[in-house]
Amino acid sequence: MFDSLTKTFDGVRRRFAGKSKLTESNISEALREVRIALLEADVNFLVCKDFITACRTRALGSEVIKGVSPGDQFIKSIHDTLVELMGPEDPSIDWQKDSPTVVLMAGLQGSGKTTTCGKLAKKFLAEGKKPMLVAADVQRPAAIEQLKVLGQQVGVPVYAEPGESPPVICRNALEEAHTAGCDVVILDTAGRLHIDSDLMKEVSEIAKNTSPHEIFLVLDSNTGQDAVNSAKEFNETLELTGVIMTKLDSGNRGGAALSVKKVTGKPIKFIGVGEKLDNLAVFHPSRMADRILGMGDVVSLVEKAQDAIDEEDAEKAAKQLMAGTFTFVDFLKMLQMMKNMGPMKDILKMLPGMGANAAALDNVDDKEFYRSEAIIQSMTPHERVHPEILNMSRRERVARGSGVTVEQVHNLVRGFKQMRNQMKDMRKKGGMFGKMMNPMKALKKDQMKEVEKLEADGKSILGMPEFKSMRNSRGSRPGGKKKKNKRR
Template identity: 50%
Template structure:
């Protein structure tokens, strides 16, 4: 996400960071480059003007030019102002003291609202332990109710629906009564996509709001539509006061205009971001972490949170015991690989690691298909072969290659690399530093 903007900002700040001293002309040049990068990213013009003006004022007014490391100070200022631009401190969803908490979802048709509804339901169930129901009030789009029934079930939420023949306001009112009777913690109301200029549908949204009295109204906007998304948010804010934004399709947004503009234009924070097609690729939006990602500083906190969600503490202790006893097998390796892949695309994971993030990632290609081949090879082995890869000889390797759709050379390479990895782990388990140079020579 934000690839184009991130690359240009990092290049500009890299030039500034590398200077031992800075002049006012250096700052002006950097601000011109930052302004151009933000405009090309489809950030609102007024937002760009205000942002660069504030950054420049801070750079020239806080003795940055006279400091020993002025470039580092400029980077720090840009980081802080990017964070402030996207909302400062991360905002969360407000819960009602008397359940159910009612969340009303609104947005344009095609913004990803129904999918975002299911993702939010899953997030609240997984992260907060909430009992969640969703109300199917999109009665105009073909198959919208069927879609919500499907993805709602996948999210572990109960779907309240009455088909497409009833009035959406009546469905919402009925769903709220049912959620109270069922003891649900949260009711998410999925409404039809609508244009702000459609008076009839906007009035319907207001009527639904009056019927269910939502704790929060969330506007779903498509990040890939850039400045148009911000315009929609601004116009919705005038018609129906919403509380926060769900940014959908953020993973496909190479520019970043919507995410960087919406808070400044509407005054409403981004609460959640959809970062992929799968239901679990949905997370709280943290302005400070996003600013660090854009500037190539990594995002260690998000990486830790993702790891904690996937790795079981007992499994981790069992793995540590196996490493110390040199009992780590291909079965264990396969399990670890699956857990890592559940955290998201490897490119995204590496982008959260300082040292891999930013310019260091440029040109780095992570072939996810290679991981598919590794999994296929291991899955084509017998349980005994996974525990004792040393028994895998000629005929076994041929059988494994055929079963996995690979060749014997690829099977040989995996077994060899796994053997080298076990040597490293064994030495680390004994508190020794492995001879990496020797291992590299053996692995060739």
Template identity: 50%
Template sequence: MFDNLSEKLERSFKLLKGQGKITEINVAETLKDIRRALLDADVNFKTAKTFTEKVKEEALGQDVLSAVKPEQMMVKIVHDELTKLMGGASTDINLKGEPAIILIAGLQGSGKTTFTGKLASFLKTKRSKNPLLVAGDVYRPAAINQLQVLGEQISVPVFTQEGSKDPVQIAKDAIKEAKQKGFDLVIIDTAGRLAVDAEMMNEISAIKNAVKPHEILFVVDSMTGQDAVNTAKEFNDRLDFDGVVLTKLDGDTRGGAALSIRSVVNKPIKFVGTGEKMDALDVFHPSRMADRILGMGDIVSLVERAQEQFDEGEARKLQKKIAKNQFSFNDFLSQIQQIKKMGSLKDLAGMIPGMGKAIKDMDFDDDAFKEVEAIIFSMTPAERETPELLNGSRRKRIAAGSGTSIQEVNRLIKQFEDTRKVMKMMGQGKNLSKLMANMPMGRR
């Protein structure tokens, strides 16, 4: 995400390299390059112009310390202005109603229904809410079924009215049911169209007036750039929504929507979708996004994802096992599964400062651990717990059972044994990354 914009901004900063200080002359060329980079990223023209004017004003007013190079100072100024441009700080969602009612709006194909499921999962696990999903899209044949499938995945019920073509009545009846059955959150998925039209706007306005939602979220496909911003403006003029959701940020997005939408509609970006999985949803933090755009990574989000999968009690047990040289393939399998829950490998690597550019052209396989898991699952419970049992005949059986070769089984066992020795010497699990580093991470 934002790869091209990041590269062009980095090149812009290099124009100040070797300069003794920031002056009106040398900053003019840099800002011209920055403005061009923003426009190439499909940022709104007025937004790009205002942004560079603010950066210029800030830059020329700076007394650059002798210990700070002009290009470093410019990076900081651009970072601060990008953060302001995208809203300054994260904005929370309103869940104060009994039940809290959230209305989801957007065009067809923007990822509206998938986001509805993700939001329910997010608020259920992280805010301890008891949600009810409402299938309010009565026009797209697969919409109701899609929401029901998502509901099953996250164990959240879906309210439907078979045969009904009245989304307003469906929404009202869903809220009545939520009150009767003790649901404290209702999330209403609505119909979209391929383009903004009067019928759609009238319908969603009618739903809004009927149920009086506590929160209206507008979902946009971040890959559509300025089209997304223009659509957001039309919806906002009619609905006066509370926040924006950017989907498909894991795709080849140029960044225009993320950078323009706040300044055009004056509404905060509240969530970003970064994949198809139900847990691939993040709260939007402008400062962290500015970090990623400028190639600084996002170590805070990386740590937060790790903490979500981190079990302190299990970690203490694992540390004791490592100290006694009892780290097993079961423990290793558990660590792999925790890493997989954190998100795609490329997305995780991109959060590490300085890694974004290095991995730009690398092909990461999110099934990178599949072969390793197949080998471990082909072991008996006793073999996983006591790797010393793995003699030649057992390894041959494991290779056949996992669809791999004896050489691959031997390599995994050798890597595991080497790492276990190092871990015992260190007395803690910090060297697990060494074993991970030697696993087949890319496509063959």
């Protein structure tokens, strides 16, 4: 959906590689690119203008956070501005206690009204409500049939009265709902290809006859500016209570999702993410912003990492790992830091590109971490620092002490040694360890290149970008720590 926007943001982030801080001029440059991308994604130009201004203010005013690079900081500003623009989150429904709750669905033809009626009925049913669907689109006989099929699939009654006018049908349906004991009535109205006065008259009359508690405008997110313009017109005629954006699973002009709240002042309540009946989701502005920025949940991951990991510890552990002086003492510390970040598979899922492998990630077992921890804790302090002395009888003792098999102790020691041996490789690629230690940093290939360049110039001692930015943020001199960690 947001492919081109996502690409731009990625490029903008790279653009900051090598810059030591956010300045008025590099922010302006980056924002110029963002503006073009937003307009191309069909974001309303007034919305775009305000957005850029808000981003600039936020980026300029953002505090320098230790260990966070200017590019990340800029993206975080964009993220927060996006959330502000699209939010707040509001999936509430004005449920009635004594009479059926009436939900009116309005929108252009083909926007997804009928489908969304079915989806809502399914959702409400699952929440313990008794929904009724009402076929108030009498323009096309097929429309009534379509709703009936959906009603059957969901298992809810569909009220239809062929030959009657929609406002009358809807009023009669409310009475029928009373009698049938239904507590939520969803009115599926007709749409035109374009807004015309007949359509508006009909839908306002339905509203007058039924006093809906919710009036949802259904918008096809692929129609970009048109969606926003029609939203404006519907909003002027009807007392909209919310918007449902459909087809967010397809197309690439997602700009409407960014503009509609600002233009109408009405929240996006739900989103349609497919043709199936359960492809309806609550709209989360923050998740949407993550998606637009194309970073999985990397923003929250960074926040999480910053809370959980003591940077000094992380830096020290990783330095030792690089220098080959990494011991089980450090390994234990690392396991504990990772544990603080939450379940491993949740962490991994947040990394860009990992979400798609969610099923595979379910096999990641946190017990493994606890087991490793127990094994290390059963080692003597001397063994932890000198793993090479772990002979068979020592391993047997450790196994007994930690309640595992000797085989499991072997595995841990083997894994630990492999990890040390793979250092050279990690040094080149940033590696998984780097990602754990400081996820966002390790993902930035451009920064890696830059570090490699520095190294080639003899200016950097550590191959992982996170140290560079950490060091920079502390103001220490590049190259000042060369060969500090000598082999013992």
